[in-house]
Amino acid sequence: MTRHDLGERARLALKRPDLLREAAWINGVWVTGDAVIEVTNPANGKVLGAVPALGEAETLGAVAAAHAAFPAWAARAAKDRAAILRRWFELVMAHRDDLARLMTAEQGKPLAEAQGEVAYAAGFIEWFGEEAKRAYGEVIPGHQADKRIVVLKQPVGVVAAVTPWNFPAAMITRKVAPALAAGCTVVLKPSELTPFSALALALLGEEAGLPAGVFNIVTGPPAPIGAVLTTDPRVAKFTFTGSTSVGKMLAAACMGTVKRVSLELGGNAPFIVFDDADLDAAVEGAMASKFRNTGQTCVCANRLLVQAGIYDAFAERLTNRVKALRVGDGLEGATDQGPLINAGALDKVERHIANAVAGGAGMLTGGRRFGTSGTWFEPTVLIDVPPLALLNIEETFGPVAGLVRFETEAQALAMANDTRAGLASYVFTRDLDRAWRMGEGLQYGMVGLNTGLISTEVAPFGGIKESGLGREGSHFGLDEYMELKMMCVGLAPAPV
Ligand code: SIN
Numbered sequence: 001m002t003r004h005d006l007g008e009r010a011r012l013a014l015k016r017p018d019l020l021r022e023a024a025w026i027n028g029v030w031v032t033g034d035a036v037i038e039v040t041n042p043a044n045g046k047v048l049g050a051v052p053a054l055g056e057a058e059t060l061g062a063v064a065a066a067h068a069a070f071p072a073w074a075a076r077a078a079k080d081r082a083a084i085l086r087r088w089f090e091l092v093m094a095h096r097d098d099l100a101r102l103m104t105a106e107q108g109k110p111l112a113e114a115q116g117e118v119a120y121a122a123g124f125i126e127w128f129g130e131e132a133k134r135a136y137g138e139v140i141p142g143h144q145a146d147k148r149i150v151v152l153k154q155p156v157g158v159v160a161a162v163t164p165w166n167f168p169a170a171m172i173t174r175k176v177a178p179a180l181a182a183g184c185t186v187v188l189k190p191s192e193l194t195p196f197s198a199l200a201l202a203l204l205g206e207e208a209g210l211p212a213g214v215f216n217i218v219t220g221p222p223a224p225i226g227a228v229l230t231t232d233p234r235v236a237k238f239t240f241t242g243s244t245s246v247g248k249m250l251a252a253a254c255m256g257t258v259k260r261v262s263l264e265l266g267g268n269a270p271f272i273v274f275d276d277a278d279l280d281a282a283v284e285g286a287m288a289s290k291f292r293n294t295g296q297t298c299v300c301a302n303r304l305l306v307q308a309g310i311y312d313a314f315a316e317r318l319t320n321r322v323k324a325l326r327v328g329d330g331l332e333g334a335t336d337q338g339p340l341i342n343a344g345a346l347d348k349v350e351r352h353i354a355n356a357v358a359g360g361a362g363m364l365t366g367g368r369r370f371g372t373s374g375t376w377f378e379p380t381v382l383i384d385v386p387p388l389a390l391l392n393i394e395e396t397f398g399p400v401a402g403l404v405r406f407e408t409e410a411q412a413l414a415m416a417n418d419t420r421a422g423l424a425s426y427v428f429t430r431d432l433d434r435a436w437r438m439g440e441g442l443q444y445g446m447v448g449l450n451t452g453l454i455s456t457e458v459a460p461f462g463g464i465k466e467s468g469l470g471r472e473g474s475h476f477g478l479d480e481y482m483e484l485k486m487m488c489v490g491l492a493p494a495p496v
Helices: 006-012 056-075 078-094 096-107 111-132 170-182 195-208 222-231 244-257 279-295 308-323 343-358 409-417 432-441 474-479
Strands: 024-026 029-031 036-040 047-052 138-141 147-155 158-162 185-189 215-217 235-241 260-264 269-273 301-307 362-365 380-383 400-406 424-428 446-449 482-490
Touching: 006 047, 006 096, 024 056, 024 195, 036 195, 047 195, 056 147, 056 158, 056 185, 056 215, 056 222, 078 096, 078 111, 078 170, 078 195, 096 111, 096 195, 111 170, 111 474, 147 170, 158 170, 158 222, 170 185, 170 195, 170 235, 170 474, 185 222, 195 215, 222 235, 222 244, 235 244, 244 260, 269 279, 269 409, 279 301, 279 308, 279 400, 279 424, 301 308, 301 409, 308 362, 308 380, 308 400, 343 362, 343 380, 343 400, 400 409, 409 432, 424 432, 432 446
Parallel strands: 158 185, 158 235, 185 215, 235 260, 269 301, 269 424, 301 400, 380 400, 424 446
Antiparallel strands: 024 029, 024 215, 036 047, 138 147, 147 482, 362 380
């Protein structure tokens, strides 16, 4: 039975059609199944293909494969692992166009953004391959004259990773590359909405020389797969990117076997513009932060806090920029905004807008769904959003910029910090002292000062409070996959 729309497949126009895999990847074998999950293009609702709906038995098999592959992979010289990661990076970059088209088709983001994400994803493979060779331990002066203390860094073991749909490639390599570089083996469960990017990465990983069992992908519904990954004692480390509510449940399940846990959860990013800001830079920063991936990133500006003196000018310029955004199917010419991921996302955006307007917010542009197929929403700007509106207290995950007016720096800081989320925040000001005060005062894992784009493989990405645990990217990201082992060495007295 054909499980895809023929026109949709033709539109993909992949130079290497075999990059689209409709099978899971376990122990170096492509695994199919009778039950499947269809993958649709959110731009038009058409079926691109299907992946097997695997469950407990196959997940146990993948964990067993990763467990068996671990000793040999961990024992290889870091330089060897680095060479394989380097080849993987080169293959990903060589197939950038195909990977981007697949991503746009399954996720909806504009092709230029998908191209950018492929390079971002490859950057993690390159970076961590290089870092593998620098996983230095430490020698500590002994606490007694006849003692020496050495600290080794060793791979934690089998890593289970669960990744989201909003960045179908980069959120995978941000976890898998450091894990493999450290000497760990991996079982990945990608989002069932966007599995094709993950499977294409696995194919290229195999071509780069990753041995069977070192990187496994189980496709299927979250519950049975997650149940194994969070409870199997052979899994040493669990890493998740997704919603705060799901992250809390998964982390709790991991505690039964005291797994190491990293969580990259939801945000509620304040984007603060002071009267002394460079207005053009602030508007461009807001566009980049708010409308990247059609507002569907966890570091998207969620609340735009704008000082009274610049408020009207900022609102006007932002609205003009938003009106000029090209919204459309990324496979059909240059676009700036794509569809939202699904109907649930549309519902949430609508609910947030209705709630803000009911509370007194004004609409400057957008505000409606459109199109007869696909999940399309107009890029929207709202002003005078009440502080307690849903738009300000929940993560909207859509193309809606809601402006809130403030008067003083202290007021802005208090509003910004009044949330249990603590992922990303942004400040625009030309006052150096204020920039430092705000940078130090914001209770967030990341602060963008006069920039709306902060993500890179070379910097630590992660949140505080309920936005997560641990850091991804940078040399700190490698430590998440390594244990410290202390060896205390007792020395015999010197011969007389
Ligand atoms: C995310 O939305 O989870 C990640 C965004 C990024 O890496 O910039």
